Amino acid sequence: MDGHLARLQERLRHRFSDPALLARALTHRSFSAEHNERLEFLGDSVLNLAVSALLYERLAALPEGDLTKVRATLVKQEPLHQIAIGLGLPEALRLGEGEVRTGGRRRPSILADALEALIGAVYLDAGYAAAEALVRRLFEDVEINPRMAASAKDPKTELQEWLQGRKMKLPIYRVAATLGAAHKQTFDVECEVPEFGAVERGIGASRRAAEQAAAAAMLLGLKAKGR
Amino acid sequence: MDGHLARLQERLRHRFSDPALLARALTHRSFSAEHNERLEFLGDSVLNLAVSALLYERLAALPEGDLTKVRATLVKQEPLHQIAIGLGLPEALRLGEGEVRTGGRRRPSILADALEALIGAVYLDAGYAAAEALVRRLFEDVEINPRMAASAKDPKTELQEWLQGRKMKLPIYRVAATLGAAHKQTFDVECEVPEFGAVERGIGASRRAAEQAAAAAMLLGLKAKGR
Structure with missing residues (x-):
C-alpha cells in the first residue's frame, strides 16, 4: 500500500504534511469507522468553488444560468470517476472485503467520492490555495467550453x-x-x-x-x- | 449613495481595493446590464465552502449526511435575507424603478442574492481568506448546533x-x-x-x-x- 501512496502523491503533486489525512481520504466506510465521508463533504465544496472560479475566469461572457449548467457537467460523477482512474485511485482505495468482491474498486460513485475526499484532505493539509491549484491541475485536460451549457443532460x-x-x-x-x-x-x-x-x-x-x-x-x- | 457604500464597507469590515466590484455586487439586473448575477454565482460557492469548513470544525462528531442538512439550513434564503438586512443592504441596492415600486428593496430573494454577490466581490477583491473571514463574521450571531440536522424542512x-x-x-x-x-x-x-x-x-x-x-x-x- 505504501508504494501506492507514494505514487499517488507524485501524481497529485502534493506531499502530505499529515499522511493520516491521505489515508483517511482513501478509506471507504466498508473498511473502517475512520472513513472518508466527512472529508468528502468538505472536498465537494472546495471542488465546487475551484471550478466556479475557473469558469468565471474562462467563460467571461457567460451569464450566471449558463455558468451553473457548465459547472454541473464538470462536477458530476462521470468526469470525477475518469479523473480518479487517471490518478490510480482504484488500486489505492481501502475497501472492506465485501466491497472488493462485488467490484467496489471500479464503482464510479466510490471513486468519485474518494476523489472529493482527497481534495478535502489537501485543503486541510495545506489550505485553500493548494487545493485550488490541485483542482486546476486535475481539470487541465477536461474540455471546458460555453456550448456545454446546452448539453446538460435530460x-x-x-x-x-x-x-x-x-x-x-x-x-x-x-x-x-x-x-x-x-x-x-x-x-x-x-x-x-x-x-x-x-x-x-x-x-x-x-x-x-x-x-x-x-x-x-x-x-x-x-x-x-x-x- | 456614497454614504451608503462607506457605511456598508465599515459593516463588512472590508474596504474594497476595486470599488467597482462593490457597486456591481449591489446592482440588480433591473438597474443595469452590469448586474450582480455572475458575482452571485461565485459568491454562492465561496459561501458554501466557508460554511462547510466552519461546520466541519465546530461539529466534529457529526456524520456527512447531518453536516449537509445543517449546512442547508444556514445557506438558504431566509438566514441570508436576515443577514442582508443587518448589513443595511436594502438601502444600498441599485434597482430599476419598477422593482423599487413593487417592493424590490425588501424582497428576500433579491437581498439574499445581493449578499452572495457581495461575498463573491470580496473574494475577487482580496482572495479566499478575506472572503472566508467575512462569512465567519456574518455568521457570528447565527446559531449552529447539531440538532439543526433534524430540523431541515419538509x-x-x-x-x-x-x-x-x-x-x-x-x-x-x-x-x-x-x-x-x-x-x-x-x-x-x-x-x-x-x-x-x-x-x-x-x-x-x-x-x-x-x-x-x-x-x-x-x-x-x-x-x-x-x-
Whole structure:
C-alpha cells in the first residue's frame, strides 16, 4: 500500500504534511469507522468553488444560468470517476472485503467520492490555495467550453447513466393512464427501477414529457435516499 | 449613495481595493446590464465552502449526511435575507424603478442574492481568506448546533415559505385519486400554484406522504425554471 501512496502523491503533486489525512481520504466506510465521508463533504465544496472560479475566469461572457449548467457537467460523477482512474485511485482505495468482491474498486460513485475526499484532505493539509491549484491541475485536460451549457443532460439520460454506472438494469417506463380527448391528452407514466423496488410517476402533455418527469422524480428519490 | 457604500464597507469590515466590484455586487439586473448575477454565482460557492469548513470544525462528531442538512439550513434564503438586512443592504441596492415600486428593496430573494454577490466581490477583491473571514463574521450571531440536522424542512413547509417569501398565495392540494383496498390505499395528490399555472403530482401510501411528494416535485419544477 505504501508504494501506492507514494505514487499517488507524485501524481497529485502534493506531499502530505499529515499522511493520516491521505489515508483517511482513501478509506471507504466498508473498511473502517475512520472513513472518508466527512472529508468528502468538505472536498465537494472546495471542488465546487475551484471550478466556479475557473469558469468565471474562462467563460467571461457567460451569464450566471449558463455558468451553473457548465459547472454541473464538470462536477458530476462521470468526469470525477475518469479523473480518479487517471490518478490510480482504484488500486489505492481501502475497501472492506465485501466491497472488493462485488467490484467496489471500479464503482464510479466510490471513486468519485474518494476523489472529493482527497481534495478535502489537501485543503486541510495545506489550505485553500493548494487545493485550488490541485483542482486546476486535475481539470487541465477536461474540455471546458460555453456550448456545454446546452448539453446538460435530460433526466431520462441522467437516470440511465446513473444506473449503468452501478451496473444496474435500465428503468422500465409504462403508461399508467391517458386522460382527456385525443387532441389534448395528458399522459401519466410510471418509471420503475426493479432492483430498488422503486416506482415513481410523471405527468406530461406528451408521453416523452411524462417519462422525463417520472425519471426526474426517480432521480430525486434515489439521491434523497443517498443511493 | 456614497454614504451608503462607506457605511456598508465599515459593516463588512472590508474596504474594497476595486470599488467597482462593490457597486456591481449591489446592482440588480433591473438597474443595469452590469448586474450582480455572475458575482452571485461565485459568491454562492465561496459561501458554501466557508460554511462547510466552519461546520466541519465546530461539529466534529457529526456524520456527512447531518453536516449537509445543517449546512442547508444556514445557506438558504431566509438566514441570508436576515443577514442582508443587518448589513443595511436594502438601502444600498441599485434597482430599476419598477422593482423599487413593487417592493424590490425588501424582497428576500433579491437581498439574499445581493449578499452572495457581495461575498463573491470580496473574494475577487482580496482572495479566499478575506472572503472566508467575512462569512465567519456574518455568521457570528447565527446559531449552529447539531440538532439543526433534524430540523431541515419538509417539502410542504419549504414550498409554503418559498411562496410566502414572494408574497404569493399558498399552494392548493387535492386528492386526484385513491387506489387499492381500504387497508392498503395509495394516494395520488395534485399540488397547484395558481400564479404560475403549475400543477405537479405526487403518489404516496398516505395523503400526507403524497402531498409531500407533490410539493417536492413543485419545488423542483420552480427551481429548475429559475423562479
